[in-house]
Amino acid sequence: MRLRHKPYAMDRTKEYSQFVIGNPEEHNGKWKELFGNDNPIHIEVGTGRGRFMYEMAKANPNVNYIGIEKFTSVVVDALDKLIEYALPNLKLINKDAEDLTVFFGENEIDRVYLNFSDPWPKNRHEKRRLTYKTFLRNYETVLVKGGEIHFKTDNQALFEYSLTSMAEYGMLLPYISLDLHNSDFEGNIMTEYEEKFSSKGNRIYRVEAKYRTEPAQ
Template structure:
C-alpha cells in the first residue's frame, strides 16, 4: 500500500531553502561550496528526526554534516531541530541512498553514519540492507583514504550480517561492541530509536569499518 503524504508536507520541506538542498546533483564534487567553511564532510544515511546529526553538528562546528532522508514528514522534523539550534554546518537531502553516486564524487566524504536502518529480515531481502556489499562498495568509493563507516543497530542478526559484509569488502573493523551502553565508548550520541530501545532494555550493537590504506 502506498503511503499517503500529509497535506502540504512537501511544500513545507522544500520551502526551507537554507537547509534542504534542491537539485543536489549540481554539487557533486563541490559540496564544500555549500558550507561556510572547508572541512570534513560527514553524512548520515537515514537521518530520521535528526536528534543524532544535529547534536553531532552542534558539538563539532568544524565538521560539515549532510543528513539524507527519504520520508519528507520525518525530515521536516530534523530540519526544524537544526533551525532551532541555528546550525550553520549542516544541510539535508530529501533523497534515496541508492543514488549516492549521483550527488557525491569519489573521495569526497570522510565519514558515513548508518544508524538503526531497516533490517530487511528475510534472506531474499538481503540486497536491500544498507550494509549489503553493493552499498558498501559505493560507500568505499565515496570515502577519502582515511574514510570510515560508523554503524549502530538494535538487531543482532543484522549486526552479525553487517560484520561479515564489512569483512568481505575488505574494511577494517574496530571498536566493536555488542552492548554499547555498557561499553567504554565515551561521548556516545544517541538517536531517537536508540533512546527508545535502550529504555526497553535492548542492547545496542555498534562498530566502525575503516578503509584500508
C-alpha cells in the same frame, strides 16, 4: 515504522531550500563550496527525525554534516530542529540514498553514519540492506581513502550480517561493541530510536569499520 502523512511537508522543505537541498546532484564534488569552508564532511544515511545529526553538528562546529532521509514526512521534523538551532554546518537531503555517487564526488566524504537502519530480514531483500556489498562499494567511492563507517543497531542479526559483509569486503573493524551502553565508549549521541529501544532493555551494537588504504595481503 508507521509514517503520519503531513500534507504541508513538501512545501515546507521547498520553503527552506537553504537547509533541505533539493538538487543534491548539482553539488556533486562541490559540497565544500556550499558550506563555504574546507571542513571534513560526515553524512548520515537514514537520518530520521535528525536528533543524531543536529546534536553532532552542535558538538562539532568544525565538521560539516549532511543528513539523508527519503521520507518527506520525517525529514520535515529534522528541518524544524535545524531551523530552531540555525546550524550553519548541517544540511539535509530528502532523497533515497540508493546510489550516493549521484550526490557526492569521489573522495568527497570523510565518514558515513548508519544508525538503526532497516534490517530487511528476509533473504530476498538482502540487497536492500545498507551494509550489502553494493552499498559498501558506493560508500568507498565517495569516502576519502581510509574513510570510515560508524554503524549502530539493536538488531543482532543485522549486526552479525554487517560484520561479515564488511570483513568479506576487506574492511578493517578496529572497534566492535556488543553492548554499547554498558561499554567504556564515551561521547555516544543517541538517536530517537536508540533511546526508545534501549529503554526497553534492548542491547545496542556498534562497529567502526575502516576501508583499507592498501589492498589486503
